[in-house]
Protein backbone atom coordinates (compact mmCIF):
# COMPACT_ATOMS: atom_id res chain seq x y z
CA UNK A 1 0.00 0.00 0.00
CA UNK A 2 1.33 3.39 -0.92
CA UNK A 3 0.83 6.11 1.64
CA UNK A 4 1.24 9.83 1.22
CA UNK A 5 3.13 12.32 3.32
CA UNK A 6 2.29 15.96 2.95
CA UNK A 7 4.32 18.63 4.61
CA UNK A 8 3.49 22.29 4.77
CA UNK A 9 5.22 23.20 7.95
CA UNK A 10 8.24 25.41 8.24
CA UNK A 11 11.38 23.72 9.49
CA UNK A 12 11.41 23.39 13.24
CA UNK A 13 13.91 20.66 14.09
CA UNK A 14 17.38 21.92 13.36
CA UNK A 15 18.82 19.45 15.78
CA UNK A 16 20.50 22.36 17.53
CA UNK A 17 18.82 24.31 20.23
CA UNK A 18 19.59 27.99 19.71
CA UNK A 19 18.00 29.95 16.83
CA UNK A 20 20.47 30.96 14.14
CA UNK A 21 21.15 34.57 13.22
CA UNK A 22 19.68 35.21 9.79
CA UNK A 23 22.25 36.01 7.13
CA UNK A 24 19.40 37.45 5.11
CA UNK A 25 15.73 37.54 5.81
CA UNK A 26 13.60 35.32 3.61
CA UNK A 27 10.66 37.71 3.82
CA UNK A 28 12.63 40.70 2.53
CA UNK A 29 11.52 41.67 -0.99
CA UNK A 30 15.16 42.02 -2.06
CA UNK A 31 16.36 38.66 -0.85
CA UNK A 32 16.12 35.25 -2.42
CA UNK A 33 13.04 33.52 -1.08
CA UNK A 34 12.68 29.94 0.01
CA UNK A 35 9.66 27.97 -1.05
CA UNK A 36 7.61 26.46 1.75
CA UNK A 37 4.98 25.11 -0.63
CA UNK A 38 3.40 21.88 0.42
CA UNK A 39 4.90 18.81 -1.18
CA UNK A 40 3.20 15.44 -1.41
CA UNK A 41 5.34 12.40 -1.81
CA UNK A 42 4.42 8.76 -2.01
CA UNK A 43 6.21 6.42 0.34
CA UNK A 44 6.17 2.67 0.72
CA UNK A 45 7.37 0.45 3.56
CA UNK A 46 11.08 -0.34 3.41
CA UNK A 47 12.44 -3.48 5.11
CA UNK A 48 15.93 -3.11 3.65
CA UNK A 49 18.94 -4.13 5.75
CA UNK A 50 20.72 -0.85 5.09
CA UNK A 51 20.69 1.90 4.09
CA UNK A 52 17.34 1.58 5.74
CA UNK A 53 14.16 3.30 6.80
CA UNK A 54 14.62 6.59 8.68
CA UNK A 55 12.03 8.45 10.78
CA UNK A 56 9.75 10.53 8.55
CA UNK A 57 9.95 13.70 10.70
CA UNK A 58 13.73 13.49 10.32
CA UNK A 59 13.51 13.19 6.54
CA UNK A 60 11.13 16.14 6.35
CA UNK A 61 13.36 18.29 8.54
CA UNK A 62 16.47 17.31 6.59
CA UNK A 63 14.77 18.26 3.35
CA UNK A 64 13.82 21.67 4.69
CA UNK A 65 17.31 22.36 5.94
CA UNK A 66 18.82 21.67 2.53
CA UNK A 67 17.80 25.19 1.57
CA UNK A 68 18.53 26.94 4.82
CA UNK A 69 19.71 25.50 8.09
CA UNK A 70 17.46 27.27 10.55
CA UNK A 71 17.58 30.90 9.51
CA UNK A 72 21.21 30.98 8.37
CA UNK A 73 20.22 31.28 4.70
CA UNK A 74 22.73 28.56 3.86
CA UNK A 75 21.75 24.92 3.46
CA UNK A 76 23.34 22.24 5.58
CA UNK A 77 25.24 20.90 2.58
CA UNK A 78 26.89 24.30 2.12
CA UNK A 79 27.99 25.11 5.67
CA UNK A 80 31.70 24.99 6.42
CA UNK A 81 32.59 22.15 8.74
CA UNK A 82 34.76 24.66 10.64
CA UNK A 83 31.93 27.16 11.15
CA UNK A 84 30.06 27.73 14.41
CA UNK A 85 26.80 26.39 12.99
CA UNK A 86 28.17 22.97 12.11
CA UNK A 87 30.19 23.04 15.33
CA UNK A 88 26.91 23.16 17.22
CA UNK A 89 25.50 20.26 15.20
CA UNK A 90 28.58 18.16 15.98
CA UNK A 91 28.59 18.95 19.67
CA UNK A 92 24.83 18.41 19.88
CA UNK A 93 25.22 14.96 18.29
CA UNK A 94 27.95 14.02 20.78
CA UNK A 95 25.93 15.32 23.73
CA UNK A 96 22.90 13.30 22.64
CA UNK A 97 24.96 10.13 22.14
CA UNK A 98 26.48 10.51 25.61
CA UNK A 99 23.08 11.19 27.17
CA UNK A 100 21.20 8.42 25.34
CA UNK A 101 23.76 5.68 25.92
CA UNK A 102 25.10 6.94 29.24
CA UNK A 103 28.65 7.05 27.89
CA UNK A 104 31.25 7.38 30.66
CA UNK A 105 33.73 10.30 30.51
CA UNK A 106 36.68 8.01 29.92
CA UNK A 107 35.19 7.00 26.55
CA UNK A 108 35.78 9.24 23.52
CA UNK A 109 33.08 9.62 20.83
CA UNK A 110 34.47 9.90 17.30
CA UNK A 111 32.65 10.69 14.04
CA UNK A 112 34.63 8.97 11.29
CA UNK A 113 34.18 7.79 7.70
CA UNK A 114 34.99 4.65 5.74
CA UNK A 115 32.14 2.54 7.11
CA UNK A 116 32.45 -0.36 9.49
CA UNK A 117 34.76 -1.95 6.92
CA UNK A 118 37.45 0.66 7.60
CA UNK A 119 37.14 -0.17 11.29
CA UNK A 120 37.89 -3.80 10.41
CA UNK A 121 41.38 -2.50 9.50
CA UNK A 122 41.71 0.40 11.98
CA UNK A 123 41.00 -1.73 15.05
CA UNK A 124 43.97 -4.08 14.61
CA UNK A 125 46.19 -1.27 13.28
CA UNK A 126 45.61 0.75 16.46
CA UNK A 127 45.02 -1.86 19.15
CA UNK A 128 47.30 -4.77 18.28
CA UNK A 129 50.99 -4.14 19.09
CA UNK A 130 53.60 -5.92 16.92
CA UNK A 131 53.92 -9.66 17.57
CA UNK A 132 50.68 -9.97 19.50
CA UNK A 133 47.46 -11.80 18.63
CA UNK A 134 43.95 -10.45 18.20
CA UNK A 135 41.05 -12.76 19.10
CA UNK A 136 37.80 -12.95 17.13
CA UNK A 137 34.39 -14.47 17.82
CA UNK A 138 33.07 -15.64 14.47
CA UNK A 139 29.29 -15.41 14.31
CA UNK A 140 28.64 -14.46 10.70
CA UNK A 141 29.90 -13.02 7.45
CA UNK A 142 30.80 -9.63 8.91
CA UNK A 143 32.85 -11.00 11.79
CA UNK A 144 34.68 -13.20 9.28
CA UNK A 145 35.43 -10.13 7.19
CA UNK A 146 36.63 -8.25 10.28
CA UNK A 147 39.00 -11.10 11.10
CA UNK A 148 40.25 -11.38 7.53
CA UNK A 149 41.17 -7.69 7.56
CA UNK A 150 43.11 -8.20 10.80
CA UNK A 151 44.76 -11.30 9.38
CA UNK A 152 46.21 -9.43 6.43
CA UNK A 153 49.02 -7.94 8.51
CA UNK A 154 49.14 -9.79 11.81
CA UNK A 155 48.15 -12.79 13.88
CA UNK A 156 44.57 -13.67 14.77
CA UNK A 157 42.93 -16.42 16.79
CA UNK A 158 39.37 -17.74 16.50
CA UNK A 159 38.11 -17.63 20.09
CA UNK A 160 34.81 -19.28 19.16
CA UNK A 161 32.76 -19.79 16.02
CA UNK A 162 29.33 -20.90 14.88
CA UNK A 163 30.38 -21.44 11.28
CA UNK A 164 29.61 -25.18 11.64
CA UNK A 165 25.91 -24.31 12.02
CA UNK A 166 26.15 -22.00 8.99
CA UNK A 167 25.70 -19.22 11.57
CA UNK A 168 22.22 -20.33 12.59
CA UNK A 169 23.39 -20.33 16.20
CA UNK A 170 25.66 -18.08 18.24
CA UNK A 171 29.17 -19.25 19.16
CA UNK A 172 29.86 -20.59 22.66
CA UNK A 173 31.95 -18.74 25.27
CA UNK A 174 35.28 -17.50 23.88
CA UNK A 175 38.41 -19.60 24.37
CA UNK A 176 40.97 -16.82 24.12
CA UNK A 177 44.66 -17.02 23.24
CA UNK A 178 47.29 -16.07 25.84
CA UNK A 179 47.18 -12.30 26.40
CA UNK A 180 45.33 -11.26 23.25
CA UNK A 181 45.48 -7.59 22.25
CA UNK A 182 41.66 -7.56 22.26
CA UNK A 183 38.57 -9.72 21.75
CA UNK A 184 36.30 -8.71 18.84
CA UNK A 185 32.68 -9.68 18.28
CA UNK A 186 29.69 -8.61 16.16
CA UNK A 187 26.68 -7.90 18.35
CA UNK A 188 24.06 -8.39 15.61
CA UNK A 189 24.58 -10.57 12.57
CA UNK A 190 22.72 -8.76 9.83
CA UNK A 191 22.89 -11.59 7.30
CA UNK A 192 22.37 -14.64 9.53
CA UNK A 193 19.70 -12.95 11.66
CA UNK A 194 21.27 -13.69 15.05
CA UNK A 195 22.09 -11.33 17.92
CA UNK A 196 23.98 -11.53 21.20
CA UNK A 197 21.65 -10.73 24.09
CA UNK A 198 24.58 -9.89 26.36
CA UNK A 199 28.23 -9.12 25.52
CA UNK A 200 30.71 -12.00 25.73
CA UNK A 201 33.11 -12.07 28.68
CA UNK A 202 36.74 -11.50 27.73
CA UNK A 203 39.51 -12.58 30.15
CA UNK A 204 40.32 -9.93 32.75
CA UNK A 205 42.18 -6.95 31.28
CA UNK A 206 41.50 -7.89 27.63
CA UNK A 207 39.73 -5.04 25.76
CA UNK A 208 36.35 -6.00 24.29
CA UNK A 209 35.68 -4.58 20.80
CA UNK A 210 32.21 -4.66 19.25
CA UNK A 211 30.95 -4.15 15.70
CA UNK A 212 27.45 -2.86 16.50
CA UNK A 213 26.65 -1.71 12.98
CA UNK A 214 23.23 -3.32 12.78
CA UNK A 215 21.95 -2.91 16.33
CA UNK A 216 23.54 0.30 17.57
CA UNK A 217 21.19 2.19 19.89
CA UNK A 218 18.39 -0.32 19.28
CA UNK A 219 18.64 -1.13 23.00
CA UNK A 220 20.69 0.09 25.98
CA UNK A 221 24.41 -0.57 25.54
CA UNK A 222 26.91 -0.94 28.38
CA UNK A 223 30.03 1.05 27.56
CA UNK A 224 31.58 -0.13 30.84
CA UNK A 225 31.57 -3.68 29.45
CA UNK A 226 33.20 -2.58 26.17
CA UNK A 227 36.40 -0.77 25.27
CA UNK A 228 35.62 0.06 21.65
CA UNK A 229 32.25 0.02 19.88
CA UNK A 230 31.92 0.99 16.24
CA UNK A 231 28.99 1.19 13.85
CA UNK A 232 28.30 2.35 10.33
CA UNK A 233 25.40 4.81 10.61
CA UNK A 234 23.27 3.58 7.74
CA UNK A 235 20.96 1.21 9.62
CA UNK A 236 19.92 2.67 12.95
CA UNK A 237 21.63 6.04 13.12
CA UNK A 238 21.28 7.95 9.87
CA UNK A 239 22.63 8.09 6.33
CA UNK A 240 25.63 6.16 5.03
CA UNK A 241 28.95 7.97 5.22
CA UNK A 242 29.29 8.29 8.98
CA UNK A 243 30.94 5.73 11.24
CA UNK A 244 30.48 6.17 14.97
CA UNK A 245 33.38 5.02 17.15
CA UNK A 246 33.21 5.00 20.94
CA UNK A 247 36.60 4.16 22.40
CA UNK A 248 38.11 4.10 25.88
CA UNK A 249 40.59 6.95 26.05
CA UNK A 250 43.40 4.70 27.30
CA UNK A 251 43.29 2.92 23.91
CA UNK A 252 43.43 6.06 21.77
CA UNK A 253 47.18 6.20 21.43
CA UNK A 254 48.36 2.61 21.32
CA UNK A 255 49.17 2.39 17.58
CA UNK A 256 52.71 1.85 16.34
CA UNK A 257 54.47 5.09 15.26
CA UNK A 258 54.51 4.14 11.58
CA UNK A 259 50.71 4.20 11.26
CA UNK A 260 49.62 7.21 9.12
CA UNK A 261 47.94 10.00 11.09
CA UNK A 262 44.58 9.60 9.32
CA UNK A 263 44.34 5.98 10.50
CA UNK A 264 45.07 6.72 14.16
CA UNK A 265 42.24 7.15 16.66
CA UNK A 266 44.25 9.72 18.61
CA UNK A 267 44.39 12.00 15.55
CA UNK A 268 40.61 12.17 15.34
CA UNK A 269 40.13 12.45 19.11
CA UNK A 270 42.61 15.36 19.35
CA UNK A 271 40.96 17.12 16.41
CA UNK A 272 37.41 16.70 17.77
CA UNK A 273 36.55 14.62 14.66
CA UNK A 274 37.56 17.58 12.45
CA UNK A 275 41.02 16.38 11.33
CA UNK A 276 39.67 16.45 7.80
CA UNK A 277 36.24 17.29 6.40
CA UNK A 278 33.74 15.05 8.18
CA UNK A 279 30.54 13.69 6.56
CA UNK A 280 28.65 16.88 7.39
CA UNK A 281 25.24 15.88 6.09
CA UNK A 282 25.34 12.40 7.62
CA UNK A 283 26.22 13.88 10.99
CA UNK A 284 23.44 16.46 10.65
CA UNK A 285 20.81 13.83 9.89
CA UNK A 286 22.16 11.52 12.58
CA UNK A 287 21.75 14.36 15.08
CA UNK A 288 18.10 14.64 14.03
CA UNK A 289 17.68 10.87 14.43
CA UNK A 290 19.19 11.09 17.91
CA UNK A 291 16.78 13.90 18.76
CA UNK A 292 13.92 11.72 17.49
CA UNK A 293 15.23 8.81 19.56
CA UNK A 294 15.16 10.98 22.68
CA UNK A 295 11.58 11.97 21.86
CA UNK A 296 10.65 8.27 21.64
CA UNK A 297 11.80 7.85 25.25
CA UNK A 298 15.42 6.77 24.71
CA UNK A 299 17.03 3.37 24.30
CA UNK A 300 14.91 1.38 26.78
CA UNK A 301 11.70 2.59 25.17
CA UNK A 302 12.90 1.89 21.64
CA UNK A 303 14.15 -1.54 22.74
CA UNK A 304 10.66 -2.36 23.98
CA UNK A 305 9.12 -1.34 20.66
CA UNK A 306 11.73 -3.31 18.72
CA UNK A 307 11.09 -6.38 20.88
CA UNK A 308 7.34 -6.15 20.34
CA UNK A 309 7.66 -5.79 16.57
CA UNK A 310 10.11 -8.70 16.28
CA UNK A 311 8.02 -10.94 18.58
CA UNK A 312 4.89 -10.34 16.52
CA UNK A 313 6.70 -11.32 13.36
CA UNK A 314 8.52 -14.34 14.80
CA UNK A 315 5.28 -15.61 16.37
CA UNK A 316 3.52 -15.38 13.03
CA UNK A 317 6.35 -17.14 11.22
CA UNK A 318 6.43 -19.91 13.87
CA UNK A 319 2.68 -20.40 13.48
CA UNK A 320 2.90 -20.45 9.70
CA UNK A 321 2.44 -23.58 7.61
CA UNK A 322 4.62 -22.24 4.81
CA UNK A 323 7.25 -19.97 6.38
CA UNK A 324 10.11 -20.92 8.67
CA UNK A 325 12.70 -18.89 10.57
CA UNK A 326 16.38 -19.44 9.81
CA UNK A 327 18.11 -18.78 13.14
CA UNK A 328 17.95 -20.92 16.27
CA UNK A 329 15.20 -19.53 18.49
CA UNK A 330 17.60 -18.66 21.32
CA UNK A 331 19.86 -16.71 18.94
CA UNK A 332 17.24 -14.70 17.06
CA UNK A 333 17.91 -11.10 16.12
CA UNK A 334 15.40 -8.40 16.96
CA UNK A 335 16.74 -6.32 14.07
CA UNK A 336 16.90 -8.71 11.12
CA UNK A 337 14.25 -11.41 10.92
CA UNK A 338 15.57 -13.98 8.45
CA UNK A 339 13.11 -16.56 7.15
CA UNK A 340 12.09 -18.52 4.08
CA UNK A 341 9.05 -19.74 2.23
CA UNK A 342 10.80 -23.06 1.60
CA UNK A 343 12.19 -22.73 -1.90
CA UNK A 344 13.61 -20.11 -4.23
CA UNK A 345 10.40 -19.98 -6.24
CA UNK A 346 8.21 -19.68 -3.13
CA UNK A 347 10.48 -16.90 -1.83
CA UNK A 348 10.13 -15.14 -5.18
CA UNK A 349 6.35 -15.39 -4.95
CA UNK A 350 6.41 -13.99 -1.43
CA UNK A 351 8.53 -11.03 -2.55
CA UNK A 352 6.05 -10.49 -5.38
CA UNK A 353 3.17 -10.40 -2.86
CA UNK A 354 5.13 -7.88 -0.81
CA UNK A 355 5.76 -5.63 -3.81
CA UNK A 356 2.09 -5.60 -4.69
CA UNK A 357 1.36 -4.55 -1.11
CA UNK A 358 3.96 -1.76 -1.16
CA UNK A 359 6.62 -3.54 0.90
CA UNK A 360 10.18 -3.58 -0.38
CA UNK A 361 13.63 -4.79 0.72
CA UNK A 362 12.54 -8.25 1.84
CA UNK A 363 14.97 -10.40 -0.10
CA UNK A 364 17.58 -12.15 2.02
CA UNK A 365 21.26 -11.33 1.56
CA UNK A 366 22.56 -12.78 -1.69
CA UNK A 367 24.95 -15.10 0.21
CA UNK A 368 22.14 -16.95 2.05
CA UNK A 369 19.07 -16.27 -0.06
CA UNK A 370 15.61 -16.54 1.50
CA UNK A 371 13.81 -13.57 3.00
CA UNK A 372 14.74 -10.92 5.54
CA UNK A 373 12.67 -8.24 7.26
CA UNK A 374 14.83 -5.59 8.90
CA UNK A 375 13.10 -3.95 11.85
CA UNK A 376 15.41 -1.08 12.72
CA UNK A 377 14.38 1.67 15.17
CA UNK A 378 12.53 3.75 12.59
CA UNK A 379 10.40 0.89 11.28
CA UNK A 380 6.79 1.94 11.94
CA UNK A 381 4.36 -0.54 13.51
CA UNK A 382 2.20 -0.05 10.41
CA UNK A 383 4.89 -1.71 8.29
CA UNK A 384 4.83 -4.80 10.50
CA UNK A 385 1.00 -4.82 10.45
CA UNK A 386 1.13 -4.79 6.68
CA UNK A 387 3.72 -7.54 6.50
CA UNK A 388 1.58 -9.75 8.75
CA UNK A 389 -1.37 -9.17 6.41
CA UNK A 390 0.78 -10.18 3.46
CA UNK A 391 1.80 -13.37 5.26
CA UNK A 392 -1.90 -14.19 5.81
CA UNK A 393 -2.70 -13.59 2.15
CA UNK A 394 0.33 -15.56 0.97
CA UNK A 395 -0.54 -18.49 3.18
CA UNK A 396 -4.14 -18.49 1.99
CA UNK A 397 -2.95 -18.55 -1.62
CA UNK A 398 -0.59 -21.48 -0.92
CA UNK A 399 -3.47 -23.43 0.61
CA UNK A 400 -5.61 -23.09 -2.53
Ligand SMILES: Cc1ncc(COP(=O)(O)O)c(C=O)c1O
Pocket residue numbers: 050114115116117118142186188189190191211212213214232
Ligand atom coordinates in the same frame (compact mmCIF):
# COMPACT_ATOMS: atom_id res chain seq x y z
C1 LIG B 1 27.33 -6.06 11.17
C2 LIG B 1 27.94 -5.34 9.99
N1 LIG B 1 29.24 -5.01 10.02
C3 LIG B 1 29.83 -4.39 8.99
C4 LIG B 1 29.14 -4.05 7.86
C5 LIG B 1 29.84 -3.34 6.73
O1 LIG B 1 29.50 -2.01 6.83
P1 LIG B 1 30.03 -0.88 5.84
O2 LIG B 1 29.36 -1.11 4.54
O3 LIG B 1 29.62 0.37 6.54
O4 LIG B 1 31.51 -1.00 5.74
C6 LIG B 1 27.78 -4.37 7.78
C7 LIG B 1 26.99 -4.00 6.57
O5 LIG B 1 25.86 -4.33 6.41
C8 LIG B 1 27.18 -5.04 8.87
O6 LIG B 1 25.87 -5.36 8.83
